Amino acid sequence: MGFLEIISFVFFAGLAPAFISSFIAIAMNEIYGITRVLNLAQGAFMTISAYLVYYFFASVNVHIALAILFSTIITAFAELLFVYALFLSGILRQDDIKIEESSIIITFGVMLFIQGMTSIIFGATPKAIDIGKKWSILPGLDSIGISVVIASLLIFTLVNTLLFSTKFTVGRWVRSTIQDKDLANIIGINIEKIYLLVGFISGVITGLAGGFYALLYGLNPYFGLYYTIVGFVAMAVAGIGNHLITFILSFVIVEIQSLLGLYVTVGVAACLIYIFLIFLLVVKPKGLRSGLR
Amino acid sequence: MTCSTHTDKIKAFKSVVVLPIVIVICTMLVSFGVILMLPHYYRLFELIFVFGCLITAWYMVYRFLGVVFLGVTAIFGTSAYLLMIVQPIFHSYLIAIVVVTALTSCAFVPLTYLLLRTKGSYFALLTLGLNLAIPQIFSSLEASVFRVSARFVVATEFEKLASFLVVSLIFAVLLSFTSVLPKMRQLYLKLLAIRADEDAAKSLGIDAYRYRFLTLIFLLLVVSFVGSLHVLQYFRVDPSIVFNLDYTVIPLVGGLLSSHFSSIPILLSVILTLTLLYYYLGIVVPGLFEIIMGLIIFTVFVVMSYLRRKGGA
Amino acid sequence: MSSEEIRMKMALGGKSEMNGQSTDDGDLCVRNLIVDVENVRVLKEVSFSVGKGKSMGMLGPNGSGKTTLCKSIMGVVKPTKGYILFGKKEITKLPPHERGKIGISMVPERIGIFPKSSVEDNLIIGAVSKLAQDNVKDMLEFIYEKIPILKEKRSLPAECLSGGQRQMLSLGRALMNKPKLLILDEPSQGLSALYIKKLRDLLQQIKKEMSLTLIVAEQSPIHIKDLCDEFLVLVAGQVSGFYQATDVNLSTIWQRYIEG
Numbered sequence: 001m002g003f004l005e006i007i008s009f010v011f012f013a014g015l016a017p018a019f020i021s022s023f024i025a026i027a028m029n030e031i032y033g034i035t036r037v038l039n040l041a042q043g044a045f046m047t048i049s050a051y052l053v054y055y056f057f058a059s060v061n062v063h064i065a066l067a068i069l070f071s072t073i074i075t076a077f078a079e080l081l082f083v084y085a086l087f088l089s090g091i092l093r094q095d096d097i098k099i100e101e102s103s104i105i106i107t108f109g110v111m112l113f114i115q116g117m118t119s120i121i122f123g124a125t126p127k128a129i130d131i132g133k134k135w136s137i138l139p140g141l142d143s144i145g146i147s148v149v150i151a152s153l154l155i156f157t158l159v160n161t162l163l164f165s166t167k168f169t170v171g172r173w174v175r176s177t178i179q180d181k182d183l184a185n186i187i188g189i190n191i192e193k194i195y196l197l198v199g200f201i202s203g204v205i206t207g208l209a210g211g212f213y214a215l216l217y218g219l220n221p222y223f224g225l226y227y228t229i230v231g232f233v234a235m236a237v238a239g240i241g242n243h244l245i246t247f248i249l250s251f252v253i254v255e256i257q258s259l260l261g262l263y264v265t266v267g268v269a270a271c272l273i274y275i276f277l278i279f280l281l282v283v284k285p286k287g288l289r290s291g292l293r
Numbered sequence: 294m295t296c297s298t299h300t301d302k303i304k305a306f307k308s309v310v311v312l313p314i315v316i317v318i319c320t321m322l323v324s325f326g327v328i329l330m331l332p333h334y335y336r337l338f339e340l341i342f343v344f345g346c347l348i349t350a351w352y353m354v355y356r357f358l359g360v361v362f363l364g365v366t367a368i369f370g371t372s373a374y375l376l377m378i379v380q381p382i383f384h385s386y387l388i389a390i391v392v393v394t395a396l397t398s399c400a401f402v403p404l405t406y407l408l409l410r411t412k413g414s415y416f417a418l419l420t421l422g423l424n425l426a427i428p429q430i431f432s433s434l435e436a437s438v439f440r441v442s443a444r445f446v447v448a449t450e451f452e453k454l455a456s457f458l459v460v461s462l463i464f465a466v467l468l469s470f471t472s473v474l475p476k477m478r479q480l481y482l483k484l485l486a487i488r489a490d491e492d493a494a495k496s497l498g499i500d501a502y503r504y505r506f507l508t509l510i511f512l513l514l515v516v517s518f519v520g521s522l523h524v525l526q527y528f529r530v531d532p533s534i535v536f537n538l539d540y541t542v543i544p545l546v547g548g549l550l551s552s553h554f555s556s557i558p559i560l561l562s563v564i565l566t567l568t569l570l571y572y573y574l575g576i577v578v579p580g581l582f583e584i585i586m587g588l589i590i591f592t593v594f595v596v597m598s599y600l601r602r603k604g605g606a
Numbered sequence: 607m608s609s610e611e612i613r614m615k616m617a618l619g620g621k622s623e624m625n626g627q628s629t630d631d632g633d634l635c636v637r638n639l640i641v642d643v644e645n646v647r648v649l650k651e652v653s654f655s656v657g658k659g660k661s662m663g664m665l666g667p668n669g670s671g672k673t674t675l676c677k678s679i680m681g682v683v684k685p686t687k688g689y690i691l692f693g694k695k696e697i698t699k700l701p702p703h704e705r706g707k708i709g710i711s712m713v714p715e716r717i718g719i720f721p722k723s724s725v726e727d728n729l730i731i732g733a734v735s736k737l738a739q740d741n742v743k744d745m746l747e748f749i750y751e752k753i754p755i756l757k758e759k760r761s762l763p764a765e766c767l768s769g770g771q772r773q774m775l776s777l778g779r780a781l782m783n784k785p786k787l788l789i790l791d792e793p794s795q796g797l798s799a800l801y802i803k804k805l806r807d808l809l810q811q812i813k814k815e816m817s818l819t820l821i822v823a824e825q826s827p828i829h830i831k832d833l834c835d836e837f838l839v840l841v842a843g844q845v846s847g848f849y850q851a852t853d854v855n856l857s858t859i860w861q862r863y864i865e866g
Contacts, residue, residue: 038414040421089599100414102594104361105549108421109590112542112583119580166727169739176720176731183718186682187779188706188734221580229422236415265437267429274426278419282410 006262012141014258016216018251019152023209025231025250026156027202029243030163032235034178034198035083035092036099040107042206042231043224044114049075049210050219051118054127064131064215072207076200082110083199087192111225118221126218148212155205156247163201164243170197226270230254233277253277315560319345335454337572339526342461343519344571345564347540348547350515352560355548357484358505360413364420365516365544367427370536372397372520374431377444377530386448386456390521397517398510405509409502421541428536435532443531446524453525460522484508539575542586543567549593632658632693632709632786632819634679639688641674648674650843651688656836658786661813661820663834665827671843672823673715676791679821680712681705692787706734709786713793717772721765725756725775728764732779741784749778752808770801777805781812787819794829802829809833 028042052071056062062070086092091102165171176184177194185191209227217223234250253273260269319342347365354362372393379396380389404423408416435441448456471477486494487501495501520540524530547567551560575582634656641649649671656662666672677683679690681702690698697705711732720728729749733739750757753774759767764775773793780788790809794802810833813820822830827837831851839846 038418040418085595089595090602091595091598097413101359101361102598104363104414104417105545105590106594108363108545109587109594111587113587113591116580116583116585116587119583120578124579166723172723172727172731175723175727179720179722180718182682183714183720185702186677186680186712186714186718187732188703188711188783189731190701190703192701225421226425229418229425232418233422236418265429265433267426268433271426271430274422278404278407278411281415281419282407 007259010258010262011255012145014255015141016145016148016212017258018254019148020209020213020216021227021230021234021250021254022152022247023155023205023212024227025234025246026159026243027205027209028228028231029235029238029246030159030198030205031083031202033243034163034174035086035195036096037083037086037092037103038100038107038232039202040104040228041082041110041114042107042202043226043228044111045075045079045203045206045224046210046213046227047118047219047221047224048078048114049207050214050223051122051127051210053211053214054122054129054219057129057131058127064129068208068211071211072204075207075210076203079203079206080196080199083195087195092195111228115221122219122221124221126220128218129214131215144212144215148216151208151212155208156243159201159205160243163198170194174198229274233274237277237280315345315349315557318561319564336526337568339457339523340572341564341568343523344543344547344568346515346519347544348551348560348564348567350512351544352548352551354508354512356552357488357508359488360505361417361545362420362509362512363417363541363545364423366536366538366541367420367423368397368401368513368516369520369523369540370431370532371400371427372517373524373530373535374532376521376524377446378439386452386525387460390456390460390518393521394514394517397520398513401513401517402510405513406506409505409509424536424538424541428532431532431536443529445529446527448525456525457522464518480504480507539571539582542583543571546586546589549590553593553597632817633691634787634819634821635689635691636675636679637689637691639675639678639690640686641671641678641683642686643674643683648843649678649685652840652843652845654838654845654848656787656819656821658819659813659817660836661818661822661834663827663830663837664821664823664840665825665837666823666840666846667825669842670840672840673791674843675840676712676715676789676821676823679787679789680710703734706783707736709735709784710789711780711783711785711787712789713773713776713780713791715791715795717769717796718776719764719767719772719779722763724761725764725767726760728775729756729779729782732782733784735783738783742782745782745784749781752812753778770797770804773797773801773805774808777808781816784816785818787821790820790822792823792825794824806830806833 024042024046028039031037031039031042049071052074053064053067056067056070057064060067083092086103086106091106092099094102161171162168163171163174166175173184173189173194176187176189177191181191184194213219213223230250230253234246234253238245238249257269257273260272264272322338322341347369351362351365354360375397376386376389376393379393380386383389383392408419411419446453483494483499483504486497486499487504491501520535524535527534547560547563550563570585571582574585636655637653639649639652640647652671652675654662664672664675674683678685681697681700681704685698688698689696692705692708692710695708697708697710700708720731723731726746729746730742733742733745738745750760755771756775756778759771764772767775777790777793780790793805797805806829809820809822812818813833820834822834824830835851837847837849837851839848
């Protein structure tokens, strides 16, 4: 294989994981932008979904599409319940900085809980799904990979349109809640509903990411943390509220890591990117270009 | 957050000065337990000491800086692994521990300097990222440079015990001595001022960044030290063993519980309880320890916040 | 009688103590309201009534509880004890978004706008009740007619407006909901004399045209003396006095207010 062929193979092979990380980045950005919750457990919710797909497909013998659907719905409700618990406890009614600080610790705890439960229920040994024949579209890109790409682009468009466009009432309410939730509450916007909607949509996105991941890779209870970190870094560097750059950046981070993997180990590639991004955050603390906030 | 009452000042003083003495108490427990009473539980008492140091250091950073440091595993593991790499050069575990503590702390100083410049929540997440990134470096080094898959501790049980007792006692004495110096009182007052109102402290000429940095240096030193000490308890050492997320979880949970119910007896109880849970559950049922830790965090924050809200209403 | 009717009758005591009116659609009745905020008693057994189409000025120094009372009526702060009746409905436990739907709107103390949203979006957001949402275009035209500067700057981000213009926008947003009851918390704070006059004239106009029940909280009676039919004086969380505009003159209110 020539050099260009290798590069293009690695690029196309990296599309699926790159877009999966974009899923998580969109979900994290959405949750953070609207509720100010930094969700360290986003990757853990993805783990729930992935294992549920495995369970429905491998143990219950449900069709893979239905397995993904069920797991997505369950994950969405799990995340909705999580956001509701935060709302009921009053944590989401505090000022933004306090929410951020508390949410890091709480979501870290949720992440531990989910990892522990997954470990006990499914065991720590890797699990894998074999769905049989996959059609290859390009070298490195098969039918599952292209499904991930299309789904990711669709989700990004839908989320941006429904949740953030001022053409819809929900979009206006969401933008108002982001800018000043106390004022939004005073003027009569039901911020509880907004938070629950955001939690549900974030859960759907995360559930789909977990479903796709289960089709592509082996599962272990700890794989989600990597996607959480990538999602967070993309969000922080892009600037809060900047959905498009977050989406693109998360994709770019994973693709660069795949390409760097040709020359150094994948782990070292991750470290190099991580260190570069720390420097970027030090130089531009508010990110490359902050969005709505 | 203001800290205007005399009672609060006394509490803060105790946090800085008295807490290191807690470490001495833990060390004494270990010494007595090991030598006189329960030699079979040496490992447990050693864990009490290690976790006691980690929890105390984490708690002080959380209390005075108000930041959540999630990179304890990275520092702990780095120190532990560096000891295995460096020890053959010095032929002595004692000297190697001192050298590695200094090396690890110095290695993390530039990163800490940079991370402190980011905002609080980013700091926490970036330090968590360290736990993923650093083990990868060591795995790659072992595979490509040293070409080994694991390393082995070649000390006798007596050597392990002696190293542990001597070094931990020296550490505890040094720490207690330092904590009663007049300079420490100045340090605690300044940290108190920064925590209460950073802008007001800056206007008084207190360099908030410098004191935050110093507090983090303290954390680096303590964690590096216990990391290099603790690795002696293993026989076979590879990155997956020493870069264990439990070394981040336990100080986090212990530090949180201690800050919510701050008193010395509570801190000691927390250290003992967490160590016992880890010792008996962590190995026997993988995953159960994480579930319990997750539940504790959730309960402390979410459930108590809910009850406080209901009580207030 | 249903239990709800019994409770309402008991709350009213048959007749209002203040002005002899029984509740009707658009009337507001507050009875024995106690509000605690972080274990501090901010309001102590506050009772008053405002009839439909009337306007009440709420006077008091800093810390008297005006903002807390306004927020309690709007549902942002939950009372510890007492009742709030709006029309024939008890609204004590109703959340703010439900109160918005039944026709209560508030212009909060600090100038409350969404800076990144456009002027028009800021106005449209205020239409939370179904009636208001069905008549958004008509209400927009009405607001633009009353406050022409908002029409000029409709597509600009709200942060481009001056302080006075922002307060007008905040008022316009509250009016978009076609409220029956409008609460204004210190609307003249930080405004120039010109804008205070504009605001007052606008409120007088709208009060007549929309048959609005108004509650205006202010520190100084000067700005609202010609606007309000009644005055409630609050000192240290308690009602210090309740006066009809025709009964007393400004200097008496002022003296009562100063003496507490």
